[in-house]
Amino acid sequence: xxxxxxxxxxxxxxxxxxxxxxxxxxxxxxxxxxxxxxxxxxxxxxxxxxxxxxxxxxxxxxxxxxxxxxxxxxxxxxxxxxxxxxxxxxxxxxxxxxxxxxxxxxxxxxxxxxxxxxxxxxxxxxxxxxxxxxxxxxxxxxxxxxxxxxxxxxxxxxxxxxxxxxxxxxxxxxxxxxxxxxxxxxxxxxxxxxxxxxxxxxxxxxxxxxxxxxxxxxxxxxxxxxxxxxxxxxxxxxxxxxxxxxxxxxxxxxxxxxxxxxxxxxxxxxxxxxxxxxxxxxxxxxxxxxxxxxxxxxxxxxxxxxxxxxxxxxxxxxxxxxxxxx
Amino acid sequence: xxxxxxxxxxxxxxxxxxxxxxxxxxxxxxxxxxxxxxxxxxxxxxxxxxxxxxxxxxxxxxxxxxxxxxxxxxxxxxxxxxxxxxxxxxxxxxxxxxxxxxxxxxxxxxxxxxxxxxxxxxxxxxxxxxxxxxxxxxxxxxxxxxxxxxxxxxxxxxxxxxxxxxxxxxxxxxxxxxxxxxxxxxxxxxxxxxxxxxxxxxxxxxxxxxxxxxxxxxxxxxxxxxxxxxxxxxxxxxxxxxxxxxxxxxxxxxxxxxxxxxxxxxxxxxxxxxxxxxxxxxxxxxxxxxxxxxxxxxxxxxxxxxxxxxxxxxxxxxxxxxxxxx
Numbered sequence: 001x002x003x004x005x006x007x008x009x010x011x012x013x014x015x016x017x018x019x020x021x022x023x024x025x026x027x028x029x030x031x032x033x034x035x036x037x038x039x040x041x042x043x044x045x046x047x048x049x050x051x052x053x054x055x056x057x058x059x060x061x062x063x064x065x066x067x068x069x070x071x072x073x074x075x076x077x078x079x080x081x082x083x084x085x086x087x088x089x090x091x092x093x094x095x096x097x098x099x100x101x102x103x104x105x106x107x108x109x110x111x112x113x114x115x116x117x118x119x120x121x122x123x124x125x126x127x128x129x130x131x132x133x134x135x136x137x138x139x140x141x142x143x144x145x146x147x148x149x150x151x152x153x154x155x156x157x158x159x160x161x162x163x164x165x166x167x168x169x170x171x172x173x174x175x176x177x178x179x180x181x182x183x184x185x186x187x188x189x190x191x192x193x194x195x196x197x198x199x200x201x202x203x204x205x206x207x208x209x210x211x212x213x214x215x216x217x218x219x220x221x222x223x224x225x226x227x228x229x230x231x232x233x234x235x236x237x238x239x240x241x242x243x244x245x246x247x248x249x250x251x252x253x254x255x256x257x258x259x260x261x262x263x264x265x266x267x268x269x270x271x272x273x274x275x276x277x278x279x280x281x282x283x284x285x286x287x288x289x290x291x292x293x294x295x296x297x298x299x300x301x302x303x304x305x306x307x308x309x310x311x312x313x314x315x316x317x318x319x320x321x322x323x324x325x326x
Numbered sequence: 327x328x329x330x331x332x333x334x335x336x337x338x339x340x341x342x343x344x345x346x347x348x349x350x351x352x353x354x355x356x357x358x359x360x361x362x363x364x365x366x367x368x369x370x371x372x373x374x375x376x377x378x379x380x381x382x383x384x385x386x387x388x389x390x391x392x393x394x395x396x397x398x399x400x401x402x403x404x405x406x407x408x409x410x411x412x413x414x415x416x417x418x419x420x421x422x423x424x425x426x427x428x429x430x431x432x433x434x435x436x437x438x439x440x441x442x443x444x445x446x447x448x449x450x451x452x453x454x455x456x457x458x459x460x461x462x463x464x465x466x467x468x469x470x471x472x473x474x475x476x477x478x479x480x481x482x483x484x485x486x487x488x489x490x491x492x493x494x495x496x497x498x499x500x501x502x503x504x505x506x507x508x509x510x511x512x513x514x515x516x517x518x519x520x521x522x523x524x525x526x527x528x529x530x531x532x533x534x535x536x537x538x539x540x541x542x543x544x545x546x547x548x549x550x551x552x553x554x555x556x557x558x559x560x561x562x563x564x565x566x567x568x569x570x571x572x573x574x575x576x577x578x579x580x581x582x583x584x585x586x587x588x589x590x591x592x593x594x595x596x597x598x599x600x601x602x603x604x605x606x607x608x609x610x611x612x613x614x615x616x617x618x619x620x621x622x623x624x625x626x627x628x629x630x631x632x633x634x635x636x637x638x639x640x641x642x643x644x645x646x647x648x649x650x651x652x
Contacts (some may be wrong), residue, residue, distance in 0.1 A: 316608075326613060
């Protein structure tokens, strides 16, 4: 088990060990996280999301360059639930961002979840706590897609950047998918492509239509008047780096905005609630289902399912109703 | 609620309604599935998996053509946990396979999970039960990636086809990712590309190295001697249809093999167990966590988390230990 103090002083090796314990669902990770948690809550967590192929990894690569110019320590957690994963390493992402490998102020980690517990959302949150406690000022979480059930980036990051590409329909697709509400910053990447301006305008129009709604409204802590973050749209070319400085600045601007209003406190609370509820579910399910599985009733019901005397749905209902008397 | 008899007699509209109830986590779906389950267990369920862009949808499109020549009724469940999803429809897949839209013996459905319960694996299994009860002889489940935790295709399909493309390293990546054990049929798609033969040989060599191991060994029901399914490798060109007939035949050959050995019974049992355990988890968690959330203890702990008197990990532990006395 890595030393707490090594992690808190930002030692990469200790951090890497902690992440590995998390990924392996080692019970030691839980104890470690308990000790690290009080030292977390200082990082600005950015979620970068979008369909496969829109250029998220390249964009993050360029963002790192910009944030490093501002002397920020950055950790990247690349989450790809759809990649076949070996030992927690997704080769592609790592290779793409490898030029930062020698920069000790940049920590890039691909995340996968091996065990049943919690799944990727909790593993990612756990890793973010480690990086946060290690003193990384910015944590970028890269994830494929937004809005899916099993992995909700909204509960993990302060600021969400949604990456799309120029092209008729793509912008509209994004909007259709209910992502408009999720994004704080919309990024039209591959700005050298035709239709970039058109996609920009489409997004702009759609965001304007949404404006005035209650989304992204926060009450200022000082004046208690309503302050609203208007989602921004930026054009970038991750390959050449065009527009990426502006993107980095806009993310920092958003964080600054949140800190000045009640938005940051509200967001932190939501993130904590969500983490706590996920933990509660995990611990409850472990404790109870493991208990149920040791019972004779479980074994008897399983036999009945296999002999087709009962269907699995009725069986599960019967068993929980028999054992859990609430 | 759709009529059971309409579903059992294969009426598309009734089936579509059932799937929608499942997707929306409507409590009616649970009751419906209880009634449908005894009528399921007759379909051959094929899982088609592989990284994005390898051509899974086009391949399935061609497979449908071949299976239709054999007069099989086919349902396709396209599962894409990484796509931004709107209302359960992933436009891309649907459009790609649209040429079968007028064939009443083909039912194509994109699946998404909206609610918290169960997630995509259970939603997909539920949908498969509906299609099975409707009389579809073959159900194809298309999924991105294999081997990930939250969605294990092994528990959902009888036969797994893993799609890869020609190209140095890709075959090796597949193997590294621990997918070698999962695949019953390996498909090198885009066979017109250079390096196809090389990828084929790489896979072949790797599978030979694995041969003799206990994977895929089944005991014959008659002779009780060991019969082994040797994973097959096929080259296809989904665009032109080259090799797809052979692929369809090989899937049927695998199903035939399973039926003649104990493999099918074993697999069915594993699939049933897995479904039952998922249901047990879902029902347990709903019942208990909902109960916990109504308690004063929950509210008190939540306050302490927000005032940072306790970390969420310790809080979850404390609460489950206090409430669940096992």
